[in-house]
Amino acid sequence: MVTDKDIKDSRILIIDDEEANIVLIEKILSLAGYHNYCSTTDSSKAVELYKQHQSHLILLDLNMPDFDGFDVMSQLMLSESSDNLPSILVLTAQTDRDTRIRALNSGAKDYVHKPFDRVELLCRIKNQLEVKRLHETVQEQNNFLEEKVTERTKELQKTRLEVIHRLGLAAEYRDNETGLHIVRMSKISAELARAAGMSAIECDLLLNSSPMHDIGKLGIPDSVLLKPGKLDAIEWEVMKSHTIIGAEILSGGDSELLLQAQLIAMSHHEKWDGSGYPKGLKGEEIPLVGRIVALADVFDALTSERPYKDAWGVTAAKKYIVEMSGKQFDPKLVEIFLRILPEIQKISDRYRDPVAKVEKMA
Numbered sequence: 001m002v003t004d005k006d007i008k009d010s011r012i013l014i015i016d017d018e019e020a021n022i023v024l025i026e027k028i029l030s031l032a033g034y035h036n037y038c039s040t041t042d043s044s045k046a047v048e049l050y051k052q053h054q055s056h057l058i059l060l061d062l063n064m065p066d067f068d069g070f071d072v073m074s075q076l077m078l079s080e081s082s083d084n085l086p087s088i089l090v091l092t093a094q095t096d097r098d099t100r101i102r103a104l105n106s107g108a109k110d111y112v113h114k115p116f117d118r119v120e121l122l123c124r125i126k127n128q129l130e131v132k133r134l135h136e137t138v139q140e141q142n143n144f145l146e147e148k149v150t151e152r153t154k155e156l157q158k159t160r161l162e163v164i165h166r167l168g169l170a171a172e173y174r175d176n177e178t179g180l181h182i183v184r185m186s187k188i189s190a191e192l193a194r195a196a197g198m199s200a201i202e203c204d205l206l207l208n209s210s211p212m213h214d215i216g217k218l219g220i221p222d223s224v225l226l227k228p229g230k231l232d233a234i235e236w237e238v239m240k241s242h243t244i245i246g247a248e249i250l251s252g253g254d255s256e257l258l259l260q261a262q263l264i265a266m267s268h269h270e271k272w273d274g275s276g277y278p279k280g281l282k283g284e285e286i287p288l289v290g291r292i293v294a295l296a297d298v299f300d301a302l303t304s305e306r307p308y309k310d311a312w313g314v315t316a317a318k319k320y321i322v323e324m325s326g327k328q329f330d331p332k333l334v335e336i337f338l339r340i341l342p343e344i345q346k347i348s349d350r351y352r353d354p355v356a357k358v359e360k361m362a
Contacts, residue, residue, distance in 0.1 A: 002133040010129045013055035014039035015046050015072060016091070017064040021114075025059060025091075025121075032122050043067040047075045055086050056132045057125065062092040062103060073107040087128040091116060161208050164261070168211030171218055181300060182211040184351045188296040188344050189289075195340045196292070196333065209261040210293050213268050216246025240277045243269055260289060268293045271328045283330075291330045295321070295337055298328075303348060314345060 012034060016022050022039045029037055038053055040046065044067045050058065058076075062069035069090060076085060090103045093114040100111050109131075110124050168182045190207040198206070217225060220242050224235045231239055246265030250258050267281065267290030274282030299321060305311040312320075318341065325334040337344070 002130055002137065006133050007126060007129045008033045009036055010034070010056040010133065011053050012037040012057045012059065012125075013046070013050055013053055013086070014059045015043055015064075015069075016059075016061040017041050017043065018061075021061070021091075028118055028121065029125075034125075043069070043072055046072045047079055050076065050086060051079070056136075057087045057089060057129055059089050059091055059125075060108070062090055062094060062099070070102070070106055073103075077107055087132040089124060089128055091121075164208065164257070165211050167215055168213075171212075171214045171216075180351050180353050181304060182213075184304075184348055185213075185293070185296050185300045186210040187347045187351070188300060189293050191340060191343055191347060192292050192296055192333065192337060193289075195336045196288075198288075205256060205260055206289055206292065209257050209289075210264055210296075212246070212250060212261040213264050213293050213297065214242065214246065215249055215261075216242035216244065216265060218249070219245035240269070243267075243278045263287050264289050264293050266290070268297060270294070272330050273327045276328075286330075291333055295329050295333055299337075299344070300348065304353065314341070 012029065014022050014025050014037060016025070016039070019041055022041065026037065026039065038049065038055075040049055043061075043064045046058075046060075046067075049055075058072075060069045060072060069092070073088060076088075085107065087110075088108045089110045089112060090108045091112050091114055092099070092103075095113055103111060109128055112121055112124055165182070186207050189210045190203045193203045193206050194200075220239060224231065224238045227235065243266050247262050250262035250265055253259065253262075264287075266278070267287050270276035270279065270281040270286040270290060271294075272283060272286070272291070274280050276286075299317055302312040302317040302320060303314060318338070321329060321334055321337065325331045
């Protein structure tokens with residue numbers, strides 16, 4: 001709600017080349033309770049004064065030498081967005097229809113003829129200020145609501161990412177993996193994607209969708225998933241089905257995050273030579289995100305200690321990845337991987353599993 005005080009506190013700029021007119025208008029404003037006004041007889045300084053004063057209303061003469069009222073309105077239109085433009089009340093002795101229409105089309109909100117009636121002028125000033133201040137109030141409310149919506153959206157996004165991360169952790173813990181595996185794997189995936197030319201947005205999406213790559217393991221029986229020895233042919237087929245189960249768990253959503261997580265769950269065990277599963281895709285038939293996650297996942301698995309195996313050294317893991325280039329892994333991604341291996345090692349070192357955690361699981 002706009003109060004009378006809001007209106008009387010409003011900032012007013014008077015632009016007229018006749019000093020006598022300015023003195024008269026200032027006296028009328030002062031007697032009516034307005035106090036926050038400034039003026040100039042130099043119309044070329046109008047825009048500068050407006051910016052300094054951030055006026056709500058401009059009382060503008062049209063007929064001025066060198067830089068007339070139309071020039072002032074044109075400069076204001078160029079310097080300010082439509083939401084920030086002041087209300088303009090034209091005061092002029094010109095009474096012809098063409099001038100009135102031109103002034104209104106140029107940005108004026110109202111028009112008063114000289115010599116003006118004091119009461120009429122004050123009514124028009126009050127009306128224009130009331131509309132301007134109401135517009136400001138609505139704009140402030142809209143900005144406030146937009147901020148709240150933005151904050152809420154960020155909170156929801158954060159919550160969604162936490163849920164996804166925790167579901168990924170659930171799958172890893174069920175397979176006797178440590179939770180930091182998916183942290184390392186997802187960050188290595190994002191680093192590899194960045195080096196492969198993916199955008200920052202695409203890399204962030206991969207960082208947050210890749211932790212769900214093995215979610216399908218939640219649907220694998222313990223007798224298969226936790227079997228200490230080698231799986232037989234039937235058990236191996238059951239194990240391979242975690243890719244399909246994972247894709248089914250993640251299906252049905254329409255968010256970009258879940259759609260990509262579904263794609264990764266289905267494709268991260270495909271191999272470059274077509275010998276992978278579940279579809280036996282070959283080469284670039286395999287989605288790029290699936291190829292990236294496959295490489296990051298294997299490297300971290302090789303170089304991480306587990307209750308059932310010692311960690312490989314980086315040299316041994318690097319040798320294996322080179323040997324599998326063109327067979328298991330995309331050769332171009334392997335080249336990129338080798339080039340950024342120092343950065344990948346930093347990720348591995350930074351998020352290394354605590355020794356106590358590994359020993360406890362042994």
